[in-house]
Amino acid sequence: MRWSRAFIPTLRDDPAGAEAVSHRLLVRGGFIRQLMSGSYSMLPAGLRVRNKVRRIIAEEIDAIGGQEFLLPVLHPGEVWQRSGRWDLMGEELFRLQDRRGVDHVLGMTHEEIFTLIATELKSYKQLPQLWYHFQTKLRDEPRPKSGLLRVREFVMKDSYSFDLDAAGQAKQFEAHYGAYSRIFSRMGLETVAVEASSGAMGGTDSVEFMVASPAGEDLVARCSRCDYAANVERARSRIPDVIDGDPYDAPQRFATPGVRTIEALGRFDGGAPAENQIKTLVYLADGDPVLVLLRGDHPLQEQKLTDHLKVRALRPANDDEIYALLGAHAGSLGAVGVTGLRIIADVALQGRTAMTTGANEDDFHLRGVNVGRDIGIEEWVDLREVKAGEGCPNCDGELEVYKAIEVGHIFKLGTEYSEAFGAYVLDESGRARPIVMGSYGIGLGRAVAAIAEVFHDDKGLRWPVAVAPWQVVITLVKSDPEVIAAGERLYAELVVLGVEVLLDDRDERPGVKFNDAELIGIPYRMTLGPRSLAEGNVELVTRADGATSEIALEDVVKHVRGLLDSVF
């Protein structure tokens, strides 16, 4: 491609308001343009990168037995009603009606439609199956952000596995685990596979592939010693026991004027340190009130609570709702003597005695509370959000916590969808069995953005060769006929070799060309000008490290073959 004919609209200034580095650089480098909130056009350079990512994914999924499909984006609403997700998905699901007033859905994922096709499987002899497609997903995100990292419309590779039993499903899950590791490593991304919450996908087990990045929206807890890693939505940790004071015969009420916070009660004369307090939170789970108890210094991990309750909408109760339920305001709440309300406690409170908590009367607290004796706790659940520095649950190492981008997510779905749609096969004994499913997703745009988040410097992007829009740029430093001729010869040689080359034949000053090449991040630049030409050389500059060398023109082909060996 000749740069003078290519549409690569680079910009000198950052786009207004853009926060994520990848977003700024992808816009400035002429890879993407925003159409509206959470919706982006791919420009030629951007599409070239995305297609590289797409091909890597397709190769690796094909390698584990995948067959490519293409399913529609427009779905009948009835299908989503049958799976139950018409109600479950809430406002994130785009819905519309056709001219006859029939409900439709814009697909946010394709479990339903693939399962519908899987109803044609009739025998265990047809299993296992692994089906996938690359298709646009639409999600009415409440807040799209960070450029391509969180959007309302994006293309995802989603695959679906179909097996006779859990053992077969586990095998396909493992195969995906391996394929995903290879996919991300081929893109240059270092990923950590973490235990994750399955959220609205349902199912039993799920693993996310995470790329450490300050632009990430997830928090990963990872052991520095063993291989334990989990999304904080799921992560557990080991914490030291607290030695409780002498038990009381019964809780003792005392006045705490003006004390409204855990911290204030810690400082209050006659109060208690945070780890000796019980924090009482009131939540509404699909409208039903729930009391949630944690140690005073422990934050609630809301996703853990959502997962435990298996509800759609969870939110903290507001002041009025709290007062109506407990007769006191936040800051003086407690669960002692409360009946008729669902009470869920974090496991760190198990066996604790001589605790202090609110008395459900403003400006009063209780001390000497024995958790097991004085509170009617029905459910003990791990609800605490782990902190960096706490102990690994699996070894004596320590956890670190860092931000990460979720670039892939694999799920064990079980038989939820196959049962809903009647996807059954007959087994060897002639018995009908629901197909055991898995689903596995990678968002193309998010992967591109994640790579950009990792591979950039103050000059712009530095694509790994495997995903670069072009592998080599030939920069003609002067528009002399000899230079142009030499450049075109070199260009032709490389094209024949199968190299993706951009020939910068623009009538621009060298500085502009160098800066643009660095901004869009082409891995190798060959500079050709009168100076090098006189010596029969080209200058080769590696974008990643700035390394510069002179190469004899006749050796270039051989040299490039060596450089790009890995992608040929």
Place this chain on the structure above:
RNA sequence: CGGGACGUGGCGCAGUUUGGUAGCGCGCAUCGUUCGGGACGAUGAGGUCGCCGGUUCAAAUCCGGCCGUCCCGACCA
């Protein structure tokens, strides 16, 4: 949905407080000089000032409503 900010040539911004013929930088076009690290000069093209309504002799500027975008939070495979 709560909080905050913004909307002015393709891009980045000033001008709004105090109403009076719309400006700057980059980019773009033509010519000339330059040109191995974002050149310089000259000339020029390009704007419904987000939209609708109101106030006024007069609105980018004041008032009301709406729309859009971004950031923080809530939310979210």
